[in-house]
Amino acid sequence: MKAAAGKVAQLLVVMFLVSLGTFSLTSLMPGDPAVAILGDNQSPEAYAELREKLGLNEPLVERYFTWLGHVFQGDLGTSMVPPNEDVTSLIRSAFAVSIELAVLALVVALVVSIPLAMISARRPDGLLDRAASATTFGIMSVPSFVSGLVLIALLVNQLHLFPRVGWVGVTDGLGQNLYHAALPVITIALLEIPTFTRVLRGDLVRTLQEDFVLSARAKGMPAWRIMIFDAFRPSSYSLITVLGLSLAQLIGSTVIVETLFSLPGMGRLVVSSASQGNITVVQGAVLVIAACYVLINAGVDLMYSVIDPRIRRVGA
Numbered sequence: 001m002k003a004a005a006g007k008v009a010q011l012l013v014v015m016f017l018v019s020l021g022t023f024s025l026t027s028l029m030p031g032d033p034a035v036a037i038l039g040d041n042q043s044p045e046a047y048a049e050l051r052e053k054l055g056l057n058e059p060l061v062e063r064y065f066t067w068l069g070h071v072f073q074g075d076l077g078t079s080m081v082p083p084n085e086d087v088t089s090l091i092r093s094a095f096a097v098s099i100e101l102a103v104l105a106l107v108v109a110l111v112v113s114i115p116l117a118m119i120s121a122r123r124p125d126g127l128l129d130r131a132a133s134a135t136t137f138g139i140m141s142v143p144s145f146v147s148g149l150v151l152i153a154l155l156v157n158q159l160h161l162f163p164r165v166g167w168v169g170v171t172d173g174l175g176q177n178l179y180h181a182a183l184p185v186i187t188i189a190l191l192e193i194p195t196f197t198r199v200l201r202g203d204l205v206r207t208l209q210e211d212f213v214l215s216a217r218a219k220g221m222p223a224w225r226i227m228i229f230d231a232f233r234p235s236s237y238s239l240i241t242v243l244g245l246s247l248a249q250l251i252g253s254t255v256i257v258e259t260l261f262s263l264p265g266m267g268r269l270v271v272s273s274a275s276q277g278n279i280t281v282v283q284g285a286v287l288v289i290a291a292c293y294v295l296i297n298a299g300v301d302l303m304y305s306v307i308d309p310r311i312r313r314v315g316a
Helices: 002-027 033-038 044-054 060-072 087-122 127-140 144-158 174-207 211-218 223-231 237-253 255-260 266-275 279-307 309-315
Strands: none
Touching: 002 060, 002 279, 033 044, 087 127, 087 174, 087 223, 087 237, 087 255, 087 266, 087 279, 127 174, 144 174, 144 255, 174 223, 174 237, 174 255, 211 223, 237 266, 237 279, 255 266, 266 279
């Protein structure tokens, strides 16, 4: 109980620092938001009036606590750029796209990388292991925009299997949603497969040399059963860590893929808002992304205690 309370306290402190850093950095963005919103040909009075309306003349500390109070109420403000939409609604819409892409891509990556890592670890330095290592190294060397363009040229332009651009939400039909998400998901998954495979393969090789595995082999247990039921679970700690970090990273860093396939996700929202000087949207989006990092990392810590009972006993 004491350990859980300590983790919650640490989480609250980290979240406070995240909010402070988010507001400070976005407030120090170069340029004048009033000029970015109104353009270069307005009168000084118009700029001054807009700065007063946006509260930009207030001290930074006062603006921060005012903003933080609104955040606690679920109000992330209003977009500075016409049509002045609600920031929370903009982020909710973009976040739904990014989280779906990230989760589906990680599922695809796991479906491919786990069997590949098991096959490679069964006979280290064997033919299959070397072939898998060479393949994953080659995939890792290809940037996401290049693999995306190759997939577009092959599956869209040549075979006409998938749409080139566009997005259909889940509420408009699950089938159409997955159909439009397929190419972006594959493009993102190609980035994660090599990392997942290498991490899990390395841990499996070490685990398969442990005494309890050697004892299971001596008892005549099938190799597939040892790999799946005995070796995989203790070998998955590093994979879970990488998986959590990848999920948090992908929520806000898929801007290249989102731009390539014209997807309205978080990365594209942040980049377009920053280029417009739309500080309120940038602040809200960066805060949500940073909060996801913190919460997902906390979730990874909890997963360790679920997988390994020894951690529960130590923390008790």
